[in-house]
Amino acid sequence: MTGTPETYIALSAITKGYRIGGEAIPIFSGLDLSIPRGDFVAIMGPSGSGKSTLLNMLAGIDRPDAGTLRIGTSRLDQMGEAARASWRAHHMGIVFQFYNLLPMLTAAQNVELPLLLKPLSARERRIRVERVLDLVGLAGREKQYPAMMSGGQQQRVGIARAIVSDPGLLLCDEPTGDLDRTSADEVLEMLRFLNRQLEKTIVMVTHDPQAASYAKRTLHLDKGDFIEEKRAA
Numbered sequence: 001m002t003g004t005p006e007t008y009i010a011l012s013a014i015t016k017g018y019r020i021g022g023e024a025i026p027i028f029s030g031l032d033l034s035i036p037r038g039d040f041v042a043i044m045g046p047s048g049s050g051k052s053t054l055l056n057m058l059a060g061i062d063r064p065d066a067g068t069l070r071i072g073t074s075r076l077d078q079m080g081e082a083a084r085a086s087w088r089a090h091h092m093g094i095v096f097q098f099y100n101l102l103p104m105l106t107a108a109q110n111v112e113l114p115l116l117l118k119p120l121s122a123r124e125r126r127i128r129v130e131r132v133l134d135l136v137g138l139a140g141r142e143k144q145y146p147a148m149m150s151g152g153q154q155q156r157v158g159i160a161r162a163i164v165s166d167p168g169l170l171l172c173d174e175p176t177g178d179l180d181r182t183s184a185d186e187v188l189e190m191l192r193f194l195n196r197q198l199e200k201t202i203v204m205v206t207h208d209p210q211a212a213s214y215a216k217r218t219l220h221l222d223k224g225d226f227i228e229e230k231r232a233a
């Protein structure tokens with residue numbers, strides 16, 4: 001296929017800051033970003049540069065103070081909290097650094113959680129859960145609890161939970177920050193597979209240059225702007 005890929009995520013003139021006491025702390029003043037559908041973007045940058053703030057805005061957890069934020073056909077900057085929560089449930093999955101699994105639930109029950117919001121029968125939910133656990137290489141471990149699994153396996157459960165609703169967008173916040181190199185590389189291979197084979201658009205915040213090397217593009221955030229960009233050949 002040729003031609004310019006469709007812009008999937010568009011941030012334009014984004015302003016965002018925080019207030020601590022009476023003092024205003026600006027993070028972004030006029031940030032622009034365009035991500036085509038099917039991209040795999042790594043966001044790097046020093047501590048405090050605004051990576052989590054950016055990811056939270058993309059996730060609809062937080063809202064810009066000004067500017068436009070569009071994902072697909074949705075204007076997240078114009079939505080209220082309830083609309084953003086509903087949008088999130090339908091369009092994106094989030095992978096966290098420390099997995100955020102519920103310890104009292106099995107792997108299958110953790111993965112099933114996002115499906116409980118959908119009009120699916122128990123049988124349909126079970127089929128979907130088994131399919132994604134198989135996809136992330138955890139077939140047969142449905143009944144295991146997180147405490148019985150390695151960090152890499154727990155993160156695979158986290159990925160399975162993020163994709164079980166088949167969202168177009170995956171947001172990953174330091175997905176390998178708690179893993180040894182081998183487990184990290186396995187998780188990154190999995191993300192690359194989801195990007196290449198299942199055409200998920202991925203935005204991943206990371207401090208690890210090797211993790212970033214799995215992405216198609218690396219954006220470095222510093223002093224409220226992107227200062228450099230690397231695109232894989």
Ligand SMILES: Nc1ncnc2c1ncn2[C@@H]1O[C@H](COP(=O)(O)OP(=O)(O)OP(=O)(O)O)[C@@H](O)[C@H]1O
Pocket residue numbers: 018019020025027045046047048049050051052053054
């Ligand atoms: N809820 C908040 N209230 C006030 N200030 C905040 C809030 N969240 C973030 N900040 C401030 O905004 C700035 C950017 O924070 P952010 O967490 O986005 O940076 P980061 O690049 O993700 O950092 P790290 O790599 O350490 O996670 C920091 O100065 C931080 O102290």
